[in-house]
Amino acid sequence: MKKWVLVFGSFFLNSLSGQAVAAERVKLNGYAEWRYDDVLIVEGQRVRVSERTLFLGKTRRGDLDSIPLGYEIKVDGYRNADGSIFARKLEAKPNGSAMFEGQVSSEFEAIERQWRRRGYVFEEGASGNSGRLGALVEDGPEVDRVRRMIGRLVPPSQQVGDFHAYVIQNAAWNAMAAPNGSVFVFSGLLDAMDDDELAIIVGHELVHATHEHSRRQYKRGLWTQLGLAAALAVAGSQDPSCDNYANPSRAGLQAGIETAAVIGALAFQNGYSRQHEDQADRVGLRYAYEAGYDVSKAPELWRRFAAKYGRQPDALNFFFGSHSTPSARSRHLEREIRLNYR
C-alpha cells in the first residue's frame, strides 16, 4: 500500500519497494476532456484517483465515470512515476455560463462584424491608429484546411459548430482564436507549416477559447476598473458641486464595465497572461495528440519560431503574448511530451 506524508510542500511517496521518492505536487484547474479506463484527462494531464482521494462537488466517491465530460475540474495531487497525476483532492462541477461570458463574446462579435464588412482585419493601436493586418478570407482551400483541422481538434465536450475558420492574408507566422470561437490563421503560417505543426498551433489557440481565457482576463480587468470606479465615486461624493459626478458611482461603474469588456474582448490580440499561455501550450498539445497529430514536433516548432522572430517578436502579440521565452517554452514542451506522450 502506498503512503504519503506532506513535507515542506512536497509529497514523499513510499513505493511498493519501500523506496522513498520525492513526488512533484501538482494543481490542475481545467475541464474533464477525455476519459480512458481509469484515467480522466484534465489540463492535458492524466488524472487517477484511489480510495484515498477526497471527492468534492458533484461526484460520486471514487467514481471518475460519474463526472461528465466538460465539467470544471480542480485537482490537488502529485505526479506519479509514470507522469500521470494522483488526485489527493478532486473537485468537479458543471461548467455553467460564467459571469461576463456573454458580454466578452458579444464585444468581439461587433469587432468581427466590422472586419467582415470591410473585408480586412485591423487592429486598433494604443494611440488610436488602426493597423491593417490583411484581407479576411472566408472560404477556399486554405479556409477548408483550417476548418477540417478544427473539426479534428475540438474536444468531445465542445460543439464543433461553435467554431469558425478564417484566414488572414499576411505573411507572418501567426494565428488567434477569439472568445466567440472564431479562429484566424495567417496565410504565412499555412504556407510554412505541415499539418502536425499547424495542429499544435491551432490546438493552442483553441484552448484560449475553450478555457475562456478572454473572460478570465476580462474579470481581472474588471476588478481593476471597479477599483477605479469606487475611487471616482469617493472623489465625487467629496465634491457634490461637480456636475460630472452627479451620479458618480453609476457613471464610474458603467465606464469601468465597458473598459473591462473591451480589455477582455481584445485579450486575444494583446496577449494573455503567461499562466494562460502555458495552459494553452499544455492543453493544445493534448488536443493535437488526441486528434492523431504528431506532437513530438512541438519543441522544434518553437525553435523555428525563435529562429525566425527572435526572443521579442514585435507586432506578433497574438501568438507570443507574454509567453515564456521560446527556449523555456521548448523545454516545457519537451517535458510535457516526456510525461504524457511517451
Ligand SMILES: [Zn+2]
Ligand atoms: Zn496563446
